[in-house]
Amino acid sequence: MSPEESSAAKPRRNFVVAIDGPAGAGKSTIARHLARHYGLLNLETGAMYRAFALKALRVEVPLDDPNALQQLAAETDIQLESGENENRVLLDGEDVTGQIRNQTVTDAASRVSIFPAVRASMVKRQQEMATRGGVVMEGRDIGTVVFPDAEVKIFLDAAPEVRGMRRYDQIGQKGQSSPPPEEVIRDLRARDERDRNRVDSPLKPAADAFLLDSTNLTLDEALKAAESAVDAFLARSSQPIPSQTA
Numbered sequence: 001m002s003p004e005e006s007s008a009a010k011p012r013r014n015f016v017v018a019i020d021g022p023a024g025a026g027k028s029t030i031a032r033h034l035a036r037h038y039g040l041l042n043l044e045t046g047a048m049y050r051a052f053a054l055k056a057l058r059v060e061v062p063l064d065d066p067n068a069l070q071q072l073a074a075e076t077d078i079q080l081e082s083g084e085n086e087n088r089v090l091l092d093g094e095d096v097t098g099q100i101r102n103q104t105v106t107d108a109a110s111r112v113s114i115f116p117a118v119r120a121s122m123v124k125r126q127q128e129m130a131t132r133g134g135v136v137m138e139g140r141d142i143g144t145v146v147f148p149d150a151e152v153k154i155f156l157d158a159a160p161e162v163r164g165m166r167r168y169d170q171i172g173q174k175g176q177s178s179p180p181p182e183e184v185i186r187d188l189r190a191r192d193e194r195d196r197n198r199v200d201s202p203l204k205p206a207a208d209a210f211l212l213d214s215t216n217l218t219l220d221e222a223l224k225a226a227e228s229a230v231d232a233f234l235a236r237s238s239q240p241i242p243s244q245t246a
């Protein structure tokens with residue numbers, strides 16, 4: 001590791017890298033990489049909405065009943081812990097990591113996350129988590145709502161067809177059976193539609209986010225571009241504050 005890299009790798013207290021973007025844009029891969037590279041905690045907020053949706057499905061709370069969901073959120077404890085490749089998700093103390101990625105939970109998470117009371121409860125926990133130290137937090141509203149003052153904001157996007165095909169390939173690589181690519185792309189578009197058009201905290205880039213479109217980038221190029229956004233912040237923050245802003 002070069003001297004620049006080792007100084008860049010020093011974690012900072014409350015140093016937040018916010019990564020937002022639609023499903024399948026590669027947020028998790030980039031967040032994991034940045035967290036390792038800079039020694040930060042990686043928190044996947046989508047896993048919290050998924051765990052909450054799993055609970056709603058289990059206790060059969062209707063996914064379109066805001067009052068019942070609000071009550072359920074108040075009674076539910078969700079914790080994220082860093083794991084080797086993904087966060088470990090604890091729902092009321094039970095490890096549900098392996099139960100939240102199926103299509104039923106995926107769809108339910110997108111439905112329950114439109115309700116302000118559900119979001120408020122998740123956002124509060126997410127803000128508390130960052131007090132533990134520097135984090136890379138990924139989701140849909142991290143740079144706009146959860147940490148509007150995040151030191152680095154990256155909005156990651158890619159064309160729906162590209163995201164759909166990446167998702168399809170990922171499922172295949174895990175040895176799982178996948179619906180045909182057209183169906184994966186259709187599901188992604190439906191989720192995008194809901195995530196982007198909800199009234200509370202819709203998916204959109206923060207005004208000061210670094211926009212990273214990975215449609216035509218290799219994984220390595222996308223990782224390097226994300227690193228450059230963090231490096232630019234580190235370089236700025238290690239310099240004396242200029243007397244005038246540009």
Ligand code: DC
Pocket residue numbers: 023045046047049050106109110113138139140141142191195
């Ligand atoms: O990132 P993901 O696919 O695991 O997220 C699952 C759902 O949770 C997604 O459809 C929208 C919702 N979500 C959200 O509304 N806000 C976040 N910060 C993260 C996820």
